[in-house]
Amino acid sequence: MLALIDANHFYVACERVFNPRLEGRPVVVLSNNDGCVVARSPEAKALGLPMGAPWFQCRDLARRHGIVALSSNYPLYADLSARMMAVLGQFSPRQEIYSIDECFLDLTGLERFDPTAYGQAMRRRVQQWLGLPVGVGFGSTKTLAKLANHLAKREPDWAGVCDFGALDAPAQDALLAGLAADAVWGIGPRWAARLRALGIATARDLRDADPQVVRRRFGVVVERIVWELRGVAGLTLEAIAPPKQQILASRSFGRPVAALAELQAAVAHHVARAAAKLRRQHGRAGAVQIWLRPQRDGAASAPPSIAGLLRLAAPSADPAVLTAAATRGVAALYQAGRRYRGAGVMLLELGSAARAQGDWLAPDAAARAAARLAVLDQVNARWGRGTLRLAREGFQQPWAMRQDHRSPAYTTRWAELPVARAG
């Protein structure tokens, strides 16, 4: 038995924990650069504000209905996420953190608990300890647990918990028949359209489809979903997160950038962020890929990003080494007179630092570099990210993203701690 627990409108819920005035009001949280809507309170959903909508297109609607819009506050969400995962981890020894606001729990061996009551206990504890609303779904496979979680949100009398296996067959059939195929985890709009053309329109149709036909037409991924819907597990719970195979850092600019030095500074900044993530998993990168996103020039189709792959002489997690390569790469891609709207960095060919090969011509170079990086990480852990950085990253950073409606870092910055007053 597996459980899938996720928070409802997680980013909005995090904001409400520290700003109760947002309770009961329509609230949305915007993506980086205040670009589009990435989280909506139920009140905002009820007003018809679509997920993913560009914010500038929603402004009129928002003004008419008094919708509150907030910039993303990732330090806050990441901190509350870590706390939520710790609380939920108390309910099972095996937990897979699947995203910032959801996790799977393996409840094998806990069968003596009534799942529905156990799920209610999870909801109560997260609500009471953190002030976050969560939903819980139980199923014999990951796909069924996901589906149950979805149903728990839809059926008001279930109070946020659904144990799919506890329903009898006719009830399961009726619920699955009421769900479009793309409500199933792993079925996106493309596959849903192709499935519909074959007469497979609902989750029930998909469960009852011929696995061999599905395999021939869609491959093993969709076939596995068919089996998972029948209760045959094809996806395992990954309690230990495997190291990342690629690490990406990218941002749109707050305003268009035309100067080469500014592009190089922005890319150096992304390299620093990506390299810090890489060191956290004790890895090294063998190659760096960078890309620049030119501004649209009126054409209907979006212009391509231009990308360059740079191989390093030896794998590294050193921002100085990686930035040197990236800086040359930017110069090679750069076209004078063009304006760019964003840039990004990807670290590839990741391997473990523990298995890295040394340079016999400079036997102590690796140890010296490691010591330097340790100092870098310690300083930035103590005094804040970016305290110690390459001058190449620049000081003004005029390309930095816009965040016009950001709430304070309530839990991660001393200066921004909330203040409680008596009386």
Place this chain on the structure above:
DNA sequence: TCTGGGGTCCTAGGACCC
């Protein structure tokens, strides 16, 4: 007229997730 059978590695592209 008929043209084997078993691999590996790499890249590009497509689909999906939150």
Place this chain on the structure above:
DNA sequence: TCTGGGGTCCTAGGACCC
């Protein structure tokens, strides 16, 4: 004028090996 930022897995096809 303004449309995010991360990730994963699978497949197909080409080049190459014996």
